[in-house]
Amino acid sequence: QVQLQESGPGLVKPSETLSLTCSISGGSISAFYWYWIRQSAGKGLEWIGRFYGSGSAHYNPSLKSRVTISVDASKNQVSLRLTSVTAADTAVYYCARDDLGVGASAVYWGQGTQVTVSS
Amino acid sequence: QSALTQPASVSGSPGQSITISCTGTNSDVGAYNYVSWYQQHPDKAPKLMIYEVSNRPSGVPDRFSGSKSGNTASLTISGLQAEDDADYYCSSYTTISTMIFGGGTKLTVL
DSSP states (O other), X not given: OOEEEEEOOSEEOXXXXXXXXXXXXXXXXXXXXXXXXXXXXXXXXXXEEEEETTSOEEEOXXXXXXXXXXXXXXXXXXEEEEOSOOGGGOEEEEEEEEOSSSSOOOXXXXXXXXXXXXX | OOXXXXXXXXXXXXXXXXXXXXXXXXXXXXXXXXXEEXXXXXXXXXXXXXXXXXXXXXXXXXXXXXXXXXXXXXXXXXSOOGGGOEEEEEEEEOTTSOEEEBOOEEEEEO
């Protein structure tokens, strides 16, 4: 049974870089699509981006200039890096895995981690 | 890319059926059969309920069904139960290889 656990600083200052890690247990990293998705308080879900184990990445056009998703197979981790953050980046951040092989559905989700952008 | 359009809220009584719509464009919902539906209870992570328009992951009750016509996808829940009270989100693959979510629908079981 795959388990995903997000971790990272809960508080980030404006203009700094947000870095989160998703630790995976119960499965290989390289054979799946990995997502980062966020949700602001009381708001809907926002897709941040997708990374495929072979190295292919796609990002939300509205965030593309600031976001990087990467994978460290040796550590079984997927990472998110978001630069130049503002209060609008305050949200619960989820990592998720797609087992369906298309890159269109998040099957397994982590519990999410709250990130607040504030000075 | 603009969010897919969902009704803000729907409601129904136990045992009834409800349908939630999800409207997109020719660049997302209408382009592929890659529409998914997620259920989210308060303070919980979303759960995949439907993928590829009408397929249910293992463990999802067959009370949940999905369909699509043109640029609009739909989630139908029949035989409503109290535990179905939650937020529901649709998502779609897009022609630029991204994903996009709907704004979410709050389902209230009366």
